[in-house]
Amino acid sequence: MQLRSRSFELPTTSEAQEFYHSRGWTDGLPVVPPTSEAVIACLEWALVTADQLIGVEPVRECAISAEKLAINAVMAGCLPMHFPVVLAAWTAMLQPEFLLHGATASTGGCGIFIVLSGPVRKELGASGEINVLGGSDRATSVIGRAIRLGLINILNVSPGAIDRSTLGHPGKFSYCLAEDEEGTGWETLGEAQGMPDQASAVTVLAAGAPRQIMNEWTTVPEEILDTYAAEMRANMLNYSIWAGNYAIVIPKQHRDHLEAAGWSKADVANYIHDKARVKRAAWSDVGKSAVIRGKGEIQYSALSSPEDLLVIAAGGPAGGFGAIIPPWLGTKSRAVTVPIGACLDCEPPAIRP
Amino acid sequence: MQLRSRSFELPTTSEAQEFYHSRGWTDGLPVVPPTSEAVIACLEWALVTADQLIGVEPVRECAISAEKLAINAVMAGCLPMHFPVVLAAWTAMLQPEFLLHGATASTGGCGIFIVLSGPVRKELGASGEINVLGGSDRATSVIGRAIRLGLINILNVSPGAIDRSTLGHPGKFSYCLAEDEEGTGWETLGEAQGMPDQASAVTVLAAGAPRQIMNEWTTVPEEILDTYAAEMRANMLNYSIWAGNYAIVIPKQHRDHLEAAGWSKADVANYIHDKARVKRAAWSDVGKSAVIRGKGEIQYSALSSPEDLLVIAAGGPAGGFGAIIPPWLGTKSRAVTVPIGACLDCEPPAIRP
């Protein structure tokens, strides 16, 4: 396979390491030097050619090739088996409704939250359990980081360049999780988002940092979910009132109570949709009286519809915790789900003799 | 300098990379292979011997040497100049009031939030501005990660081993920032925590993920701070009601209004101390009626005293955002600040001819 990228000769791997840092081509952490061999291995595993166009970032009219994504994936620590997920995540991010330029340039400072659904999780050894939002396994760690390095290098989303985040949050280093599908009777997030049953899929959401909640004092579904809804209301009042795709991560201790009571993901979403509402007048409690402007009775909902809530089953077995993952900017950037490796009109390559 | 750690011979650096991953000695991301040469360079830069005892983790009675910290720092991507900060951060984390075992084992799933104050920030090229919580520069990125790798390898704080986080958060990858001291007239966090004026210092806090707030509609200090206080109340009600060391990160847009009005860090802390209070009765709004138990009139404060608030000046120049960084567990784990390189009874090494 022929690659088109410029190459550089460095005397040692540690000098290669410093070369990338000195050019501003990293997130500050060590990278794996991207050799042709490693990059080609990624491309071959994913059955794509180097020049395959994965998409175009529309604002800056930047065409994004499989080759550049593979170089950044190798740098992030990806093995070839991780690369199809990186490709799928970028395919999703390049859908217009994701609004990639806005999400990555904004002072709002979001990260790209990535959820893996279906068999690919097991194939990659991704864990949906303990420490699922803080680095639970190699696969989710490197996939999340591959997205960040690709943004930095391909789209110049470095702090002070395109990235103008006032604060940002640590999910920018890596913000990828797998659902704990073995620990739940619920449908997968991919299925809930319209993918075929049992297909592997990846969902991307431009998102803030997780806001953790705790309720260890009830087994009643409504009461458990009231804590999640309260946290969404807090985000609406203190951060941004606009409706959008929220994600909620429900670990096993809470989930067991919900499932035992017969609640589905859709039931959860319906309940939250009803409860995550605030009136504009409540801005007076949070320092924002200046913008009520006589319209205090207007009610706002965190979700335009129940389907806008991404309900995620993940987390360790013990602890009455959960998390809200807020959207970057209301409905202007949408969660996007795409299947992984579901190539319906292509054939596998001929096996070489 | 003589090192005591076991060494391993690997055929190539990429096989060394896989060796560390296969043993579970990483956070999933690539590491720099820790050679004796690189480790000794860190130790020499920090003027410590390999066997210097940095502290003992009391619950598991684990003695922690400079050598093991240096090995993990190299793996995280640290250069020798970063290592004194890593040593200082560990010194702080090993003070009994930090409660390291609890903080790293808990299902609560906190990260180690690290703040650099004083001249060391500039010496290391650390930035306190754009994307300050999401990876703004190499120094803060690798220092934050060195802490996590040290926990994983020295104290076995891996997910499913000692780390039992239900969810964790991405700050576990790296959660270190420098203050924007050049962009403020305020005292540094180190000074506020009792360090000598203009000394370099590091502060550690066992903390949850940042909770971002926004208020772009006022220039009145009280109104700006009301939004921060509201977010602290939300954390108290939805997550944990116990008082502890909260940190708040105030970027320049908000800070300029506060400073122009003559507010100091102490004024900010006093105001927040008054406002970040909730009554137990408010649990009825967030799914926790079951634990009010007739004591609804009891009032709780987020801060035992104004001094418990860590006020941090950092963030990009534009955007009416700010962040609350909540404590892991009330007053059971305290923020600790130590000076860096303030060696009062030692002399610099003789210059070799």
Added chain:
Amino acid sequence: MPVSVLDPTTEAVNLAATSAARLGSLQGTTIGLISNGKEGTQGFFTHLKRLLHDRYNVAEVVLRTKHNYSAPAEAAIIDEIQNWHAVVTGIGD
């Protein structure tokens, strides 16, 4: 051992574009203003519109507002640009 490594950045140059010819004068021209839609642009563009009329004798000032301040302008606005002699855009907060 020497290692050969690859450039992770975008090397392709964007399609060539040339700047339009500069206007000799604003007198009698039609000028478009494209707001990104943020609230702070209202006062700014209102003032700019007045200046263009009063000080530079611009014939017409057309104000258009993007629907989404983080996305490119809608096609209808882009199409309209050909009717203008010059356009002012940028970010506003």
Added chain:
Amino acid sequence: MPVSVLDPTTEAVNLAATSAARLGSLQGTTIGLISNGKEGTQGFFTHLKRLLHDRYNVAEVVLRTKHNYSAPAEAAIIDEIQNWHAVVTGIGD
């Protein structure tokens, strides 16, 4: 090129400690229960205390509660252990 790299983990073994001799019987003994202080331990240890008295004829059951469930037991509790024939501790939630 071969590379020689170092072990990042704790290699030192902790101080040797041996288990105490097992009790032949609980009859007439004093047993300490150390709660980590979490609410859920109250009912559990109350029930355990009753079992130890009723079923095993334990002479005395001493219940102590740690001040901080994430820290080692206070020195005063550790000192008291030598007065007991056996101690039950662990995590409770």
